[in-house]
Amino acid sequence: MDYLSDERKKSDFDVEAMKVAWAGSIQEFQLSDRMAKLVANDPVFEKFTRPMLGRKELLKNTLRKSAHAWKLIIDLRLSEEEAKWLRLYVDEPAYTDLHWGMFIPAIEGQGTEEQKKKWLPLAKKMQIIGCYAQTELGHGSNVQGLETTATFDTRTDEFIMHSPTLTSSKWWPGGLGKLSTHAVVYARLIVGGQFHGVHGFIVQLRSLEDHSPLPGITVGDIGLKFGNGAYNTMDNGVLRFDHVRIPRNQMLMRVSQVTKEGKIMQSDVPRQLIYGTMVYVRQTIVADASKALSRAVCIATRYSAVRRQFGSRDGGPETQVIDYKTQQSRLFPLLASAYAFRFVSEWLKSLYLDVKQRLEANEFSTLPEAHACTAGLKSLTTTATADGIEECRKLCGGHGYLVSSGLPELFAVYIPACTYEGDNVVLMLQVARFLVKTVSELGHKKPVGTTAYMGRVASLMQKNSAVQTAEGWLNPGAVVEAFESRAARMAVRCAQELAKFGNPEEGFAELAVDLVEVAVSHCQLIVVTKFFEKLQQDIPGKGVKESLEVLCYVYALFLLHKHQGDFLATGYLTPKQASLANAQLRTLYSKVRPNAIALVDSFSYTDHYLGSILGRYDGNVYPKLYEAAWEDPLNDSDVIDGFHQYVQPILKQRLHSAKL
Numbered sequence: 001m002d003y004l005s006d007e008r009k010k011s012d013f014d015v016e017a018m019k020v021a022w023a024g025s026i027q028e029f030q031l032s033d034r035m036a037k038l039v040a041n042d043p044v045f046e047k048f049t050r051p052m053l054g055r056k057e058l059l060k061n062t063l064r065k066s067a068h069a070w071k072l073i074i075d076l077r078l079s080e081e082e083a084k085w086l087r088l089y090v091d092e093p094a095y096t097d098l099h100w101g102m103f104i105p106a107i108e109g110q111g112t113e114e115q116k117k118k119w120l121p122l123a124k125k126m127q128i129i130g131c132y133a134q135t136e137l138g139h140g141s142n143v144q145g146l147e148t149t150a151t152f153d154t155r156t157d158e159f160i161m162h163s164p165t166l167t168s169s170k171w172w173p174g175g176l177g178k179l180s181t182h183a184v185v186y187a188r189l190i191v192g193g194q195f196h197g198v199h200g201f202i203v204q205l206r207s208l209e210d211h212s213p214l215p216g217i218t219v220g221d222i223g224l225k226f227g228n229g230a231y232n233t234m235d236n237g238v239l240r241f242d243h244v245r246i247p248r249n250q251m252l253m254r255v256s257q258v259t260k261e262g263k264i265m266q267s268d269v270p271r272q273l274i275y276g277t278m279v280y281v282r283q284t285i286v287a288d289a290s291k292a293l294s295r296a297v298c299i300a301t302r303y304s305a306v307r308r309q310f311g312s313r314d315g316g317p318e319t320q321v322i323d324y325k326t327q328q329s330r331l332f333p334l335l336a337s338a339y340a341f342r343f344v345s346e347w348l349k350s351l352y353l354d355v356k357q358r359l360e361a362n363e364f365s366t367l368p369e370a371h372a373c374t375a376g377l378k379s380l381t382t383t384a385t386a387d388g389i390e391e392c393r394k395l396c397g398g399h400g401y402l403v404s405s406g407l408p409e410l411f412a413v414y415i416p417a418c419t420y421e422g423d424n425v426v427l428m429l430q431v432a433r434f435l436v437k438t439v440s441e442l443g444h445k446k447p448v449g450t451t452a453y454m455g456r457v458a459s460l461m462q463k464n465s466a467v468q469t470a471e472g473w474l475n476p477g478a479v480v481e482a483f484e485s486r487a488a489r490m491a492v493r494c495a496q497e498l499a500k501f502g503n504p505e506e507g508f509a510e511l512a513v514d515l516v517e518v519a520v521s522h523c524q525l526i527v528v529t530k531f532f533e534k535l536q537q538d539i540p541g542k543g544v545k546e547s548l549e550v551l552c553y554v555y556a557l558f559l560l561h562k563h564q565g566d567f568l569a570t571g572y573l574t575p576k577q578a579s580l581a582n583a584q585l586r587t588l589y590s591k592v593r594p595n596a597i598a599l600v601d602s603f604s605y606t607d608h609y610l611g612s613i614l615g616r617y618d619g620n621v622y623p624k625l626y627e628a629a630w631e632d633p634l635n636d637s638d639v640i641d642g643f644h645q646y647v648q649p650i651l652k653q654r655l656h657s658a659k660l
């Protein structure tokens with residue numbers, strides 16, 4: 001029985017066409033759908049019991065699933081793209097994420113042709129397993145502060161990898177703790193007693209025969225992390241080197257080369273390319289944000305349509321909680337954000353692929369913008385998603401706190417995304433640097449790409465919003481101009497404040513809070529703009545474009561309402577115009593309401609991937625929650641183990657004293 005069928009009948013757009021719009025193309029949809037079903041129908045990938053497993057059992061279970069996934073990839077001859085989707089739907093963080101997601105990309109981006117030829121075939125056949133060992137106990141954000149050393153020995157033509165202090169121990173790399181045979185290790189290059197910056201080195205850590213650590217290497221897991229199950233399926237590790245020797249040709253040498261004689265040769269490639277793997281991964285993390293947020297929103301939306309509280313006067317049905325305006329004002333902006341992040345990630349991927357192509361052709365001019373966009377959007381979308389998942393838990397009331405809702409584990413797995421691949425504040429400060437530089441160059445350099453609006457700064461500083469009615473806000477030009485003006489005015493004001501400091505670095509440190517706000521406003525502008533640009537494309541299917549338009553305005557006007565202080569303080573909006581935007585937002589929520597279930601169905605998630613009783617496709621929540629309670633191991637017996645030993649004596653003592 002489909003308890004949500006009435007809801008599904010209310011929608012006025014073609015859900016199948018929306019699924020294609022969400023996926024990006026019919027081919028992407030079919031590919032993803034095939035992989036989702038393959039995983040959902042395979043009992044090896046069951047995951048409901050995961051949060052109850054002890055650490056060793058949990059990790060072994062993950063290894064079993066990863067091995068099964070690899071067997072499917074080989075047996076079914078899946079392409080790299082299909083394999084990516086398969087791993088995504090298995091939905092269990094594993095050492096393979098870092099092997100495919102960072103170790104291989106690091107070699108691809110920073111290795112020479114010769115190095116790629118040697119290492120990539122081994123890695124791609126999984127004859128070696130690699131991780132990305134950058135962060136240390138003492139330093140993560142400050143990459144130039146890393147302490148591990150790679151000292152060149154001209155006599156033997158080798159680097160000596162060494163961990164000189166406790167704080168130089170590598171700490172956090174996923175897959176390092178128990179599984180990796182190799183790592184790309186970031187270390188201080190020392191040649192002839194001189195420091196030549198931090199570089200990546202391929203280092204073998206474990207024997208390919210018996211997996212034991214090689215001489216001079218101490219390696220292990222760093223211990224339990226937040227939540228049950230969750231990211232504990234990953235062996236984040238600690239690693240120390242005691243004068244470990246590796247051949248010279250294991251330094252990744254696309255950026256700088258060290259010759260046999262100990263000479264440093266710089267190629268034309270900028271040193272920032274050493275950070276290139278992070279640009280790649282940050283871009284994938286934006287896509288992951290839309291997936292994680294859409295999962296949480298799918299659960300909260302379906303459950304909000306099933307759940308009823310209050311409102312019955314004559315014994316009739318109570319009100320579905322999704323009909324409360326307060327519920328809509330918390331849920332629908334998250335639904336809109338999931339779509340907004342999906343489309344901005346699509347754009348970011350194309351930007352990244354363009355930059356990658358240019359880098360391969362030794363053209364580096366667009367790297368700074370790619371860095372700013374990936375860093376800023378990673379920060380913006382992961383912060384909003386982590387907060388959004390927690391909001392979805394609250395939207396599900398008490399039942400959202402049950403592990404069987406799927407939300408606690410999703411939250412626990414997701415929140416480190418605000419920290420890994422760059423702490424979100426540190427990344428926004430990078431965007432701020434880029435923006436301050438753009439403003440300072442306005443006189444002699446035309447801003448392009450995502451900062452092109454800065455070229456119109458004079459008019460953006462003068463012109464105020466012309467919106468007169470709530471309907472006036474349903475105009476892409478009016479909305480985009482509001483976000484452009486706010487971002488430009490905040491950036492210029494901050495640049496003026498910075499100019500008052502004699503030492504720019506001192507000014508940057510003092511104004512850091514304001515600078516982060518400037519960076520956030522710039523990134524929100526990008527997301528809003530890219531959503532409107534998506535709507536310019538041909539989007540087939542009855543009512544699909546119209547529904548997306550509604551979501552686009554919800555996303556933009558929700559942000560405008562939330563940050564109205566900025567819009568008012570910069571003088572672009574009057575309080576009346578801000579309140580008209582809020583009135584329009586209420587109207588938009590009423591338009592989303594009948595389509596809400598169809599909009600989350602369009603994510604096309606299987607019940608397996610959602611992993612939530614509250615978010616079941618059929619809405620059959622209560623019987624399934626009730627059944628699941630009885631499957632808890634505590635309910636294996638009526639009298640719990642430990643009762644006779646620890647509880648009964650207390651009860652007996654009470655009986656005894658009552659008699660007295």
Ligand SMILES: CC/C=C\C/C=C\C/C=C\C/C=C\CC/C=C/C(=O)SCCNC(=O)CCNC(=O)[C@H](O)C(C)(C)COP(=O)(O)OP(=O)(O)OC[C@H]1O[C@@H](n2cnc3c(N)ncnc32)[C@H](O)[C@@H]1OP(=O)(O)O
Nearest residue numbers: 093097101134140141142143144272275278371420421422
């Ligand atoms: C649940 C998941 C399941 C499945 C997912 C599947 C696949 C996805 C794969 C992986 C994701 C999953 C798990 C995550 C694993 C996590 C891994 C990690 O965390 S790895 C470690 C990441 N570490 C960081 O991000 C460190 C952050 N710090 C930095 O990036 C830098 O140190 C910082 C930029 C902050 C400062 O650098 P520094 O050189 O000291 O400073 P400066 O500001 O002077 O910069 C110099 C110069 O360089 C420019 N620049 C900086 N970074 C970059 C870059 N990345 N690219 C290009 N350019 C860069 C900077 O703008 C400046 O330029 P100018 O001199 O001003 O021109």
Ligand SMILES: Cc1cc2nc3c(=O)[nH]c(=O)nc-3n(C[C@H](O)[C@H](O)[C@H](O)COP(=O)(O)OP(=O)(O)OC[C@H]3O[C@@H](n4cnc5c(N)ncnc54)[C@H](O)[C@@H]3O)c2cc1C
Nearest residue numbers: 132133134135139140141172173174416419420421422425
């Ligand atoms: C689950 C998980 C997986 C990870 N996987 C890997 C991996 O595979 N490989 C790897 O190498 N690393 C990995 N990491 C490490 C991760 O990249 C770092 O933790 C991250 O870059 C943050 O660095 P940090 O821990 O040094 O934080 P810190 O920089 O110490 O941050 C602490 C606080 O200081 C603030 N702060 C720091 N610098 C500044 C500044 N300049 N201005 C203002 N505020 C500042 C931050 O905002 C934060 O609030 C992983 C981490 C986690 C949690």
